[in-house]
Amino acid sequence: MVRLVTHNLLACHAKDCNTNNFPLGFQNVQLEIREAEFNPDFVRAFLPKIEWNALVKTARELGDTSLPDEQPEMVDDDFLQNLHHVLFELHVIEGAMVCPNCKHVYPISDGIPNMLLAEHEIA
Amino acid sequence: MSRPELVAPPEIYYGDSEAKKYTQNTRNQQIQADMTYRALELLNLPPEKPAFLLDIGCGSGLSGEILDEEGYNWVGVDIAPSMLEVALEREVEGDLFLQDIGQGLGFRPGSFDGAISISVLQWLLNAETSHPTSSPPHRLQLFFTTLHSALRNPSRAVFQFYPSSDDQIQLITSIAQKAGFGGGIVVDFPNSKKAKKVFLCLFVGGGGGQQEIPKGLEGEEEDGKARFERRRERERSRAKNGRRRTIKDRDWILKKKELYRKRGKEEVPRDSRYTGRKRKPVF
Ligand SMILES: C[S@@+](CC[C@H](N)C(=O)[O-])C[C@H]1O[C@@H](n2cnc3c(N)ncnc32)[C@H](O)[C@@H]1O
Ligand SMILES: [Zn+2]
Numbered sequence: 001m002v003r004l005v006t007h008n009l010l011a012c013h014a015k016d017c018n019t020n021n022f023p024l025g026f027q028n029v030q031l032e033i034r035e036a037e038f039n040p041d042f043v044r045a046f047l048p049k050i051e052w053n054a055l056v057k058t059a060r061e062l063g064d065t066s067l068p069d070e071q072p073e074m075v076d077d078d079f080l081q082n083l084h085h086v087l088f089e090l091h092v093i094e095g096a097m098v099c100p101n102c103k104h105v106y107p108i109s110d111g112i113p114n115m116l117l118a119e120h121e122i123a
Numbered sequence: 124m125s126r127p128e129l130v131a132p133p134e135i136y137y138g139d140s141e142a143k144k145y146t147q148n149t150r151n152q153q154i155q156a157d158m159t160y161r162a163l164e165l166l167n168l169p170p171e172k173p174a175f176l177l178d179i180g181c182g183s184g185l186s187g188e189i190l191d192e193e194g195y196n197w198v199g200v201d202i203a204p205s206m207l208e209v210a211l212e213r214e215v216e217g218d219l220f221l222q223d224i225g226q227g228l229g230f231r232p233g234s235f236d237g238a239i240s241i242s243v244l245q246w247l248l249n250a251e252t253s254h255p256t257s258s259p260p261h262r263l264q265l266f267f268t269t270l271h272s273a274l275r276n277p278s279r280a281v282f283q284f285y286p287s288s289d290d291q292i293q294l295i296t297s298i299a300q301k302a303g304f305g306g307g308i309v310v311d312f313p314n315s316k317k318a319k320k321v322f323l324c325l326f327v328g329g330g331g332g333q334q335e336i337p338k339g340l341e342g343e344e345e346d347g348k349a350r351f352e353r354r355r356e357r358e359r360s361r362a363k364n365g366r367r368r369t370i371k372d373r374d375w376i377l378k379k380k381e382l383y384r385k386r387g388k389e390e391v392p393r394d395s396r397y398t399g400r401k402r403k404p405v406f
Binding site: 001002003005006009010011012013022039041042045046049051110111112113114115116117119122123 | 172173175196198200202204207208211218219220221222223226227228229230231233234254256265269
């Protein structure tokens, strides 16, 4: 279950891949929406960690257009609900994540991304 | 008792049948749970603040289930597919990654508010091949440097592990220090052969003496057991009373979907008789 909360923290870790290695692009995605308890405090606490542009872009790629281009200054409940949905309720269960820089493909199967590197890709 | 990490590489040792055996053994469940509670205690997170944690070598989720119970959000990484499959079957809440921690982690700086690792680190002390990238010091260094950057400043990472010598402890702590960590070793029940537990307690930031190495627990095994069990009861009831999450009911999901439809969002899944049902294990 790759949720966007985790995807937003994930960069490519292959050898010498240090720039333009985020966000990993989703491919051939099978999406599942799974309800999660809304915890406004947690969503709020997570806000400073988010790379906003990457989150909006990825959410839209997955068909969710509920987030504004810019992170709003006023954080109201409606916004937190949308953000909660995007971060915790969209689950990618099949497909792959591809590094925008080195093009390494991290396959996702049964909700688990395979982050293993080949010998020559290890730093 | 032979040491599993000397028998075979982890992803082989923890194959389908061992993964099941390991997870179903009630005594093992109890031991892993107790050590997880103790690790959380040593993690010393600010109370009542939501935290996003990393479970390093999460396995089949015995440690992760405690994190769920305590209301933490978490991500787990493990190298053994069979262990992760069991974790999926047990429907733990954390996101799971198939990952060799000795290859380094890819999380952005400051991603986690803390990390725990229960009974894993000893696996990194054994080389699998003669390739330079698989020498234990190299793997430890890659792991600790990338972990250090993935943690928030200030925060902690707590590892319970089974060193087989003081040299191993020395090797691990010196590499962790080079990676930027402060902290050190905490030994619980040092005088009890059975109850003795070693924790590596690492600090990110918090200079100026704010982060002090915690004290180990003293006494004999019996005391320790009683203490852990009491705590477990307490934690249980706390989890039940407050922080434990509930599965959203069907009405809530339907309302939510309705909201999306009103906003013209496409591809909202149709309501079906499956809506709001607990997802079945994939395997
Ligand atoms: C004794 S189990 C502990 C699992 C879990 N933390 C618990 O408390 O039940 C050790 C785990 O470490 C994992 N492990 C060993 N070496 C690893 C590595 N290099 N990277 C990731 N996980 C590893 C194994 O696959 C196994 O699941
Ligand atoms: Zn890359």
